[in-house]
Amino acid sequence: MKGKINIILTGVGGQGVITAANILGKAALKEKVNVFVSEVHGMAQRGGSVNCSVRMGEVSGPLVPSGTADVILSTEPIEALRYISYSNKNTKIITDINPVIPYTVSVGEEEYPDIDEVFKELSKYGKLYKIDAVKISKDAGALITKNIVMLGALSATGILPFPPDVFLETILENIPKKFKAMNRKAFDGGLKAIK
């Protein structure tokens, strides 16, 4: 593959961000595309903000440099904004619209910003796509498929070096039989949400 693809996946611990990044890596490998996936483990993982880099093509460094993300894929709105330094004006910012309120806000120590202001701000930085991944995943069968909804939306951008049907095939290979139908629905839901 010529050129580079830089993808930032962000969200909150427990939303399947690392799993999504891993599946993306496996799909690239299957399509014979050079790929690096960078993850967070250990103390950084406990209930915190999560960010993974997925880089494909003519790349050597495992982390996406500032201002070079082709896509920021976020399972939570403010987490997209937290990692906005990876964006440039051509970046496609895809975020779930449903906030996950941090504990620091729940107990009144800090404030969660006005959600419409967050979206307005995000659209200043790149091309913003808002999707209700919570609803799509629940319609597909379970909230746990939310990360697959996000991967469907990512595939719809056309940024990946493989088409959605090939990507979906790899995703389903990595999922137990009884959950395949649910995840297929989730992926299709995400795909349509962007188109």
Add this chain to the structure above:
Amino acid sequence: MEILEDTPGKKILLLGNEAITRGAIEAGIDVATTYPGTPSSEIADTFSLIARSLIKQNKEPSYYFEYSVNEKVALEIAAAASITGLRALTCMKHVGLNVASDAFMTYLYVGCKGGHVIISADDPSCHSSQNEQDNRYFALFGNAPMLEPSTPDEAREMTRVGFDLSEEIKLPILLRTTTRLNHVRGEINLEKIQKPRGKGHFEKDPMLVTVPAIARLQHPILLEKINKAEKISEKSKFNKIINIGKPNGWGIVTSGVAYNYVKEIAEDLKLNVRILKLGMTHPIPRKMCEEFIKSCKDIVVVEELEPILENQLKVMAYEINSKVKFYGKSTGHFSRLYEFNLDIVADAFSKLFKIKNPIIKPKESKIKLPSRPPALCPGCPHRATYYAVKKAAPKTTIYPTDIGCYTLGKAPPYEVADLLLCMGSNAGTACGFAVSTDQKIISFMGDSTFFHSGIPPIIDAVHHNHDVVITVLDNRTTAMTGHQPHPGNEFDGMGRPARKILVEDVVKGCGVEHIEIVNPNKIKETTEAFKRALEFKGTSVVVSKSPCILLENRDKRKRGEKIFVYEIDQEVCRKCKICISRFSCPSFYYGDDDAIFIDSQQCNGCGNCADICPFEAISPKEAKK
């Protein structure tokens, strides 16, 4: 399992740590040992997972694996295995090598027989560590040959080849990695799996007993071995020169993960440079480096943390009367702090080569975002212990703490972490505070930390009658690093039955006269126990026993038991806020008009909030989905 497939040429995606395990399996590993620690944990966890899954299928694993009690014991076990001719591996986080260093330094005098690869997983930027020490110094300190991989596949290959090198040089090899290698997934090219040796044989040899007369004989032998290793380093395929563009006198010397950044930025900026990529960095290939120095007018050294290559190259340049100019840490182009990335290398190169920096960071958003700091999980028994402690102890109490999830007790409202040095330091520093102050002292350590290095300071406390309360937070696992078993469990790292050792039995054996054993979920009783321990003049130990809620709930689900989430009766709640601001469980949140609710998604059903509510407004409601 894909990682066990003997299919040379096949490409699979693996985490750097899994790739190291694969490399060892390809080399026919016989004995692997560890004490878990981020960012090294998944190397050993992969050995454990493979062994457990084989044993479940009634198949015998081809190697012996254990989570040892600490890194020193892990190294000693593997060293003895190697001396009997077996291939051995020991993995640990960087600070683990401090613990193992006593064995490490003299093991190098004695040397090994079967190949032995010791992995030190360094953590530049302290992602999950108490310091960012550069363990390449250990290779120089003890004279251990060292390999530094740049990518997951190189980590696999270096591990595999490391065993051969170790047997050739007769020294253990230090494979030094960093977080950005351990926790990066990349393409792995599988090679053939060799058969393990199975059983070793120990042949007696007086040279193995390092009494002074023998040690004096062994030291020159070690230096001879390192001279031989230098010759190997000169020819090693891991040390190579890569030309980018049409080199015009500029050279770059780099190693480890930094190489990836150098290569990508040099290509992107279309530089004309020679890159000396060092993979075997101790002993450094002197002749190769001297030739490289002679071929350059200017040399940039790009290495994370300490200027180890930079200083060695400067000495060489001096010795060959070279006038080459060096750029790196000493010129301020690179920092001795934190891990590097493409941004940092691009910034330095754009200054050095007078090219516009291609990486442009957008302006930061002015919207203030709330933080998401790591916190004790909902239902964590440590929270209950801390709540009881704060009820029992006077305000001026000193709280020495230790390494584990419970270090998160540093955050408000608990603030029960006043000093942290290393594994086991809670009890030792507690004794120090006891001899230095009149303040009350309550220290905390986990059960795995207790077995690791928490026992000797308890013996010290008892012997000298230090007036301290030492708490062992016994949640029956090594939680923070991924729930690895320890000597307090009835099974081992291969999933086989093991003798369970009780913390309280050990403490009793140490001669502690005042021992309190509590279930922290009974908060009132726990508070009383801490009060009694504080009143006792001398050394007391509180063993606070309750399993990690994540494990407990996993087991409950396996058994088909229901987990009931709790709910606040809004009619009864008087908004005293004890639950949310003093007990501070992350599943609590404020709704409209300061009404307090429990998030049923987050609640793990421990029920401690129901105990501490003065108005009995909280009760179990529905089974968690």
